[in-house]
Amino acid sequence: GAVVSQHPSWVICKSGTSVKIECRSLDFQATTMFWYRQFPKQSLMLMATSNEGSKATYEQGVEKDKFLINHASLTLSTLTVTSAHPEDSSFYICSARGGLAGSRYEQYFGPGTRLTVT
Amino acid sequence: QQQVKQSPQSLIVQKGGISIINCAYENTAFDYFPWYQQFPGKGPALLIAIRPDVSEKKEGRFTISFNKSAKQFSLHIMDSQPGDSATYFCAASTGFGNEKLTFGTGTRLTIIP
Numbered sequence: 001g002a003v004v005s006q007h008p009s010w011v012i013c014k015s016g017t018s019v020k021i022e023c024r025s026l027d028f029q030a031t032t033m034f035w036y037r038q039f040p041k042q043s044l045m046l047m048a049t050s051n052e053g054s055k056a057t058y059e060q061g062v063e064k065d066k067f068l069i070n071h072a073s074l075t076l077s078t079l080t081v082t083s084a085h086p087e088d089s090s091f092y093i094c095s096a097r098g099g100l101a102g103s104r105y106e107q108y109f110g111p112g113t114r115l116t117v118t
Numbered sequence: 119q120q121q122v123k124q125s126p127q128s129l130i131v132q133k134g135g136i137s138i139i140n141c142a143y144e145n146t147a148f149d150y151f152p153w154y155q156q157f158p159g160k161g162p163a164l165l166i167a168i169r170p171d172v173s174e175k176k177e178g179r180f181t182i183s184f185n186k187s188a189k190q191f192s193l194h195i196m197d198s199q200p201g202d203s204a205t206y207f208c209a210a211s212t213g214f215g216n217e218k219l220t221f222g223t224g225t226r227l228t229i230i231p
Contacts, residue, residue, distance in 0.1 A: 004161075006161075032217070034218065034219075041224075041226075042223075042224070043207060043221045043222065043223050043224050044162070044207070044221050046218055046219070049218055091159075093161045093162070095161075097217070106152070106164060106167065107152075107164070107219060108164065109154070109161035109162045109163065109164075110161050111160055111161045112159070112160060112161045114159070
């Protein structure tokens with residue numbers, strides 16, 4: 001149980017285009033989803049927290065107009081990188097929490113999406 | 119106050135040995151301490167987690183030791199195997215209101231034959 005999927009697993013796009021990444025909780029309802037960014041050999045950096053049906057809460061320094069997050073249902077959240085630039089190239093990981101008995105605190109992570117902007 | 123300090127940055131252990139990774143925190147409001155394992159190109163996977171009402175939790179070869187007064191917790195991997203070679207992250211969060219995880223900086227563990 002507690003499986004989170006991400007799609008696509010990797011994507012290459014040209015500078016100036018937009019890319020959408022999907023995060024799905026497959027076997028539980030995720031009341032809260034989180035989006036992280038990870039640079040090579042570094043820790044995870046939280047970008048934003050989203051609750052189903054609410055606007056996402058962005059961490060300080062994260063441009064909300066550039067990284068659009070939508071949490072339209074209890075099993076799906078999307079991250080859209082708008083007008084992508086090479087510096088947006090990174091590993092994007094989502095996590096989901098909620099719904100399972102006794103797992104109020106536990107976050108389950110997706111496999112990540114490697115974004116390369118050329 | 120929100121930081122979680124993790125050490126060492128990298129660790130090499132012989133197969134069959136004990137791997138020990140340490141974390142320290144300042145925020146006394148933290149009440150949930152998970153450890154994650156991450157392989158290259160993959161998302162982190164929850165290994166084991168502890169609440170501050172217990173001093174130790176064991177699951178298979180993995181043990182968390184928790185010292186509330188010292189605000190420290192550690193991960194012990196017994197009988198370390200080459201398949202345990204990965205990056206390990208400790209984390210902490212509060213269970214009330216803002217429940218985002220604060221991650222440590224990570225430890226790259228290598229198990230050598």
